[in-house]
Amino acid sequence: MQEIIRVEQLSKSYQGRPAVNKLSFTLGQGKVLGLLGANGAGKSTSIECILGTKAKDSGKVKILGMDPVKDRKKLFEKVGVQFQDSNYQREIKVKELCEETAAIYQAPADWRALLNKFGIGEKEKSAVKDLSGGERQRLFIVLALIPNPEMVFLDELTTGLDAKARREVWSILKHLKQEGMTILLTSHFMDEVEVLCDEIIILKKGTVVYQGTVEQAIETSPYDQFEDAYLWYAEEREGMTNENIL
Numbered sequence: 001m002q003e004i005i006r007v008e009q010l011s012k013s014y015q016g017r018p019a020v021n022k023l024s025f026t027l028g029q030g031k032v033l034g035l036l037g038a039n040g041a042g043k044s045t046s047i048e049c050i051l052g053t054k055a056k057d058s059g060k061v062k063i064l065g066m067d068p069v070k071d072r073k074k075l076f077e078k079v080g081v082q083f084q085d086s087n088y089q090r091e092i093k094v095k096e097l098c099e100e101t102a103a104i105y106q107a108p109a110d111w112r113a114l115l116n117k118f119g120i121g122e123k124e125k126s127a128v129k130d131l132s133g134g135e136r137q138r139l140f141i142v143l144a145l146i147p148n149p150e151m152v153f154l155d156e157l158t159t160g161l162d163a164k165a166r167r168e169v170w171s172i173l174k175h176l177k178q179e180g181m182t183i184l185l186t187s188h189f190m191d192e193v194e195v196l197c198d199e200i201i202i203l204k205k206g207t208v209v210y211q212g213t214v215e216q217a218i219e220t221s222p223y224d225q226f227e228d229a230y231l232w233y234a235e236e237r238e239g240m241t242n243e244n245i246l
Contacts, residue, residue, distance in 0.1 A: 154186070
């Protein structure tokens with residue numbers, strides 16, 4: 001299995017306080033990794049340092065064998081990114097945004113087909129500002145897939161979607177995974193994590209407190225349900241480190 005991401009001892013601090021503390025993992029082709037934790041746990045900083053959009057203090061990162069800072073131009077064509085708080089011109093239309101995004105890639109995907117696949121094909125002529133929260137979220141996922149990437153970063157991908165729409169998105173992502181897409185996602189929905197993720201990392205104050213599968217997380221906690229196990233790792237037990245869990 002081809003290795004898509006390798007992160008070794010990644011660290012980042014702000015004013016002496018660690019936001020990410022020695023994060024290490026590998027992610028293979030066609031696998032989904034969930035980066036979990038409470039707000040402020042270090043998820044966003046980790047992703048920004050992995051992508052090279054924020055300078056790390058120490059550690060090594062390789063994406064598709066390339067350095068995300070030195071090889072940014074090459075990686076740009078191979079990696080899709082969707083952030084929850086994406087900002088665009090208020091009046092820009094969905095069609096215009098998709099066309100502009102497709103124009104910057106050498107071999108973009110069919111954005112109209114992606115809009116239809118995610119259930120917003122009829123919104124092509126709508127202004128982005130007029131979309132509902134769920135529709136905007138689906139659009140941002142479409143934009144991340146327009147490059148025809150080998151892997152995607154998805155941040156809170158189903159926030160704002162109703163239960164039916166969330167399950168439709170899950171189905172599409174599972175299909176993409178079967179086709180070989182590698183995904184790193186963050187989520188606060190534990191049912192979503194259980195359905196999509198091959199492996200998870202739980203962060204607490206920038207430090208890994210659990211790394212493994214959902215099943216292993218349940219087995220090594222006092223609980224029978226993953227959401228309870230997650231809360232136990234992420235919030236309820238002080239002084240726990242990766243070493244004394246695994």
